[in-house]
Amino acid sequence: MTAAVWVGVLLAGGIGSVLRFLVDRAVARWAARSFPFGTLTVNISGAALLGLISGLALSRDAALLADTAFIGSYTTFSTWMLETQRLGEERQTWSAAANIVISVALGLAAAVLGQWVTGRL
Amino acid sequence: MSQSCLKLTAYFGERQRAVADRQRHGFLADAMLDLFGARDVATSVMLRGIASFGPRHVLRSDESLSLSEDPPMAIAAVDVELKIRELVDDVIAMTARGLVTLERAQLLSRADAIRDAGSRDAAKLTIYVGRQERVDGIRAHYAVCELLYRHGFAGAAVFLGVDGTAHGRRYRARFFSRNVNVPQMIIGIGTPAQVSAAAAELAAVVPHPLLTVERVRLCKRDGELFARPQQLPATDDRGRTLWQKLMVHTTEATTHDGSPIHRALVRRLLQSKTANGATVLRGIWGFHGDHKPHGDKLFQLTRHVPVTTIIVDTPDSIARSFDIVDELTANHGLVTSEMVPAVLPIDGSPRRGGTRLANFDY
Numbered sequence: 001m002t003a004a005v006w007v008g009v010l011l012a013g014g015i016g017s018v019l020r021f022l023v024d025r026a027v028a029r030w031a032a033r034s035f036p037f038g039t040l041t042v043n044i045s046g047a048a049l050l051g052l053i054s055g056l057a058l059s060r061d062a063a064l065l066a067d068t069a070f071i072g073s074y075t076t077f078s079t080w081m082l083e084t085q086r087l088g089e090e091r092q093t094w095s096a097a098a099n100i101v102i103s104v105a106l107g108l109a110a111a112v113l114g115q116w117v118t119g120r121l
Numbered sequence: 122m123s124q125s126c127l128k129l130t131a132y133f134g135e136r137q138r139a140v141a142d143r144q145r146h147g148f149l150a151d152a153m154l155d156l157f158g159a160r161d162v163a164t165s166v167m168l169r170g171i172a173s174f175g176p177r178h179v180l181r182s183d184e185s186l187s188l189s190e191d192p193p194m195a196i197a198a199v200d201v202e203l204k205i206r207e208l209v210d211d212v213i214a215m216t217a218r219g220l221v222t223l224e225r226a227q228l229l230s231r232a233d234a235i236r237d238a239g240s241r242d243a244a245k246l247t248i249y250v251g252r253q254e255r256v257d258g259i260r261a262h263y264a265v266c267e268l269l270y271r272h273g274f275a276g277a278a279v280f281l282g283v284d285g286t287a288h289g290r291r292y293r294a295r296f297f298s299r300n301v302n303v304p305q306m307i308i309g310i311g312t313p314a315q316v317s318a319a320a321a322e323l324a325a326v327v328p329h330p331l332l333t334v335e336r337v338r339l340c341k342r343d344g345e346l347f348a349r350p351q352q353l354p355a356t357d358d359r360g361r362t363l364w365q366k367l368m369v370h371t372t373e374a375t376t377h378d379g380s381p382i383h384r385a386l387v388r389r390l391l392q393s394k395t396a397n398g399a400t401v402l403r404g405i406w407g408f409h410g411d412h413k414p415h416g417d418k419l420f421q422l423t424r425h426v427p428v429t430t431i432i433v434d435t436p437d438s439i440a441r442s443f444d445i446v447d448e449l450t451a452n453h454g455l456v457t458s459e460m461v462p463a464v465l466p467i468d469g470s471p472r473r474g475g476t477r478l479a480n481f482d483y
Contacts, residue, residue: 024187032180079186090381
């Protein structure tokens with residue numbers, strides 16, 4: 001690990017989190033629903049992207065930057081959990097349960113699809 | 122002695138900066154409270170909302186983490202007419218985008234009889250107390266709600282201020298502080314007779330009472346429709362625009378189609394495209410209908426606090442928005458309407474309203 005990789009992780013992580021904020025906000029405002037479509041979009045697209053990248057034979061440093069730093073900061077587990085809890089708190093039990101089930105189902109499918117796409121290349 | 126007062130209310134986004142001049146570079150909310158503090162405003166309070174949208178139809182909401190980054194703000198300031206009039210231009214000058222309203226209110230100090238006591242309409246009593254002030258040994262807001270409940274009020278809600286002034290002194294909430302005097306706003310809706318009696322009792326038990334009374338119309342309570350909002354003309358006889366305000370008091374526990382009424386209401390108003398804005402404030406304690414005063418507990422799965430949705434608009438839009446409100450409050454909620462004599466939407470573009478107070482006897 002060199003200093004350049006560390007700086008790279010900082011930058012890729014920063015870009016990933018800013019991108020998530022922008023995508024999440026745009027989708028949430030567009031949807032204007034209680035269901036957290038913004039976070040769902042971010043997590044599903046992140047899972048697909050990660051599946052896609054993991055299928056490529058990247059060097060160790062490149063994989064660290066792309067997977068851990070960029071996708072790691074782009075997707076969010078904590079927000080998914082917090083927003084599910086908020087839905088439950090506001091008595092939207094069905095939406096809260098759907099948020100868990102749909103995220104897991106679509107997320108797995110997206111990761112598999114990503115890998116399948118790179119396998120075809 | 123009771124005095125004729127004005128209440129200035131400003132609604133805007135929390136992250137907005139004050140329009141820069143030589144002195145101000147910080148957040149608009151801070152700049153506004155600095156101004157109120159410097160001018161010794163009798164009472165003002167800064168409230169942080171949980172959801173809103175404005176004329177641009179951009180949603181702010183604490184439901185999603187990214188949308189809660191810039192929550193709505195509502196700041197109210199009450200003082201004698203002359204003092205508020207002197208403030209208005211400064212408040213408008215520092216605001217780039219937002220909504221400023223002026224309303225007439227009666228500021229009560231000690232045991233006054235309220236005006237219009239015989240009026241058919243209802244009255245709104247607003248009480249400003251410090252967060253840790255005590256009445257008969259218990260926290261003031263619990264005591265006040267209990268008292269309003271006992272007097273048979275239709276409803277009341279307590280809103281936690283994060284900054285404000287009381288009797289001309291600035292009190293700002295800090296993280297490491299008991300925040301004893303940081304103001305809270307308590308809104309109660311009752312008949313003029315109930316408000317009169319409650320005000321007299323409050324003036325006797327609260328150490329330094331700050332009470333205002335405004336005339337409102339009780340439109341709905343627990344699903345029962347009493348009256349639609351007054352049908353006001355677009356302008357008064359001197360051409361000054363008339364505005365109206367709806368306040369929808371519900372709780373986190375009352376739902377419509379599976380989501381809390383206030384969430385459904387903001388969504389429907391936003392989709393309607395005819396409403397120019399709404400702001401939702403979440404209270405910490407209160408009641409409406411025949412339930413005893415309630416709030417959140419330390420251990421709970423769902424929330425129980427009161428929530429108030431405020432809709433300020435032209436009489437035409439209010440009539441349309443009321444249809445949506447009426448539909449969503451089919452079983453629950455307390456809805457009031459009132460006339461707002463001056464509203465100024467600020468958004469760079471040509472301004473429709475003004476700060477000249479309209480007069481209309483309805």
